[in-house]
Amino acid sequence: MLKSTFGRPSLKTVLKTTTVAGLAAVMLSTGIPAQVVNSFAAPVTVTAPQVPSFADVVSAVSPAVVSVRVQSDTETASNDERGSGFSFGGRGFENLPDDHPLKRFFREFGGQEGPGGPQAGPRGRDRAERGGPQRPHHLRPTAQGSGFFISEDGYVVTNNHVVSDGSAYTVVLNDGTELDAKLIGKDSRTDLAVLKVDAASRKFTYVNFADDNKTRVGDWVVAVGNPFGLGGTVTAGIVSARGRDIGSGPYDDFIQVDAAVNRGNSGGPTFNLNGEVVGINTAIFSPSGGNVGIAFAIPASTAKDVVADLMKDGKVERGWLGVQIQPVNKDIAESLGLSEPKGALVVAPQEGSPGLKAGIKQGDVITAVNGDPINDARDLAKKVAAFAPNTKIDVSIWRNGKAQSIEVTLGNMATDETTTTDSSAGEEDSKPSTEQALASLGMSVQPSEDGAGLTITDVDPDSEAAARGIKEGETITSVNNQEVSSASALNKVIEQAKKDGRTRALFQVEANGSSRFVALPINEG
Known part of the structure; x- marks a missing residue:
């Protein structure tokens, strides 16, 4: 702080102050107090690589992108059919188990209106904003979405869930031009649809698919x-x-x-x-x-x-194998003697399916198709669907600790109608009804009333079986792909697995008409 006599700084002090660069310039004048003029440093600047602008890309592709308006002569869906605040494309979420986290989200956040306006409608489709050009009185705007041209003669790609309930379609170009379109075809399994704009005198800007x-x-x-x-x-x-x-x-x-x-x-x-x-x-x-x-x-x-x-x-035909499958995890792989957790485990072949006719059985693990390895259940579904119906394929399976090959002539997923059947049951036989505790597995079982498998009567809540989701009242139908209808038969299979050097056994469990496989440890204690 400057000190001065009679309120005015001394010359010595002023001169010392002026030596501080960039802070002030002091002007002295007889009889006039010193004035301080502020001088600031230059602002911070950084020389760094700049993110490229998207303007050139947007300018080039925008004419190919369109809005899709859908009109329908059907009634608006009830609130129960509407989606929640989620827009998932609406394919299959209504079939999720009740305890699935996405199903819980649907229940908790469901409703007709949401923060951003109308909620997703039936099957997750995007609800239309009211208004716009007038249409015939029997048609109402029911959905709207987006799309894009893939050819100069007016083919437009969009989502199936946008157009699925429509009776009339309008494509709006980026310059505001409205053109009527017709539905060429749609595929619910991939949620894709194709529209066609009829404008013979006009060539449209279109885009290509990338690799x-x-x-x-x-x-x-x-x-x-x-x-x-x-x-x-x-x-x-x-x-x-x-x-x-x-x-x-x-x-x-x-x-x-x-x-x-x-x-x-x-x-x-x-x-x-x-x-x-x-x-x-x-x-x-x-x-x-x-x-x-x-x-x-x-x-x-x-x-x-x-x-x-x-x-x-206007349609998509896919090859169809007809088997219910589930992933192979590490425990299941170990229980079956597989070297790694890959492939698709067959839970049940469907009645009359190509897979059943060719000899694929419950408990088989499909490891390859035409020599192409199968990573998981989803990979198998995609690979099979890529073949045309009536194609003969070589299916590699793992059965009873050995690799085998089966030739299958694929069916047509688009036309074949099948129903899933319950797992085959063993012959009815007179079995002891005395409940036997399987201490090492953490559960108690007794023969089922119909003799087909073992009914689980108790599960230790601290056991591996409980941790794997096995519950009282479910039925064990097979162990390591061998049918069991008594506790002694179950123990026999487990003992054989131990002799084979395995530490886990594969249990097939049924409940409410559905079946799944669970690998459980079979070590003592």
Whole structure:
């Protein structure tokens, strides 16, 4: 602090002050107090690589992206049929188990209206904003979404759940032009649909599908669509993950992106920086009904083949094996003597299915198709579906500790009607009814009333069986693919597994008409 006599700083003090660079300049004048003039340092600047602009990509692709309006002459769905604040593309979530976390979310957040406007409608489709051009009185706007041209003559790709309940369709170009369109075909299993705009005198700007196998987690992507009916809207983000399974169907293989995607973006494209379509937006995860940075897109590799089939004859035909399957985890692999947890475990062949006719049995593990290894149950479904109906394929299986090969002529998933049957039961026989405790397994069993398997009468809550979800009242029908109808038969199978050097056994458990496999430790104690 400056000290002075009679309120005025001394010359010595002033001179010392002026030596402080950049703080002040002191002006002295006889009889006039010194004045301090502030002098500031230069602002901070950083020279760093700049993120490239998306403007060139957006300018090039925007004319190819359209809004899709759907009109219907059907009644609006009831509230019970509506989705929640989630827009998952609406394929199969209503069939989830009651204790599934996504089912709980649907119950907890369900409702007709949400924070961002109308909620997703039946099967998760995007509800239309009211208004717009007048249509015939018997048609009402029921849904709207996005789409994009894939040919200059007017073929448009969108989502099945956008158009599934429609009777009339309108495509709105980015310049506001409205054109009528007709539905060429749709595929509910992949949630894809193709429309055709009839405008012979006009050539449309269109885009191509990318080779999404080259798309990496962390790559930039740009989503273009029609969120909340606002029209052409662009958002950007990165690829967050690949190969996502969200439980909507057997062919789940979604690309997850964090670009802002909302209701109305369904059916719209996600582009790479070359202006190629890497995915088609189909679902979001959102407790609030709006974007939270988790969106899912159908990979271009999947869409390309399905769209080609739809354009050809309006339908998609897939090979059909007809077996109920589940993944092979580490415990199951060890119990069956497999070297690694890969393949698809056959829970039950369907009655009259190609797999059953060819000799595939319950408990088989399908390890390869035409020599191509099967990683898991979902991988098997995708590989089989890629074949045309009536194709002969070589199915490699693991049965009773040995590798085998079975030739199967595939059926047609689009036309074959099948029903799942319960697991085969053993012959009825007179068995002791005395309940026997299987201490090492942590449960008690007794012969079933019909002699088909063993009914579980008690489960130790601290046991491995309880941890694996086995419950009182369920039925054990087989162990290591051998039918058991008495506790002694069960123990015999377990003892043989121990002699074979295995530490786990594979239990087939039935409840409420469904069957599953559970691997349990068989060591003593």
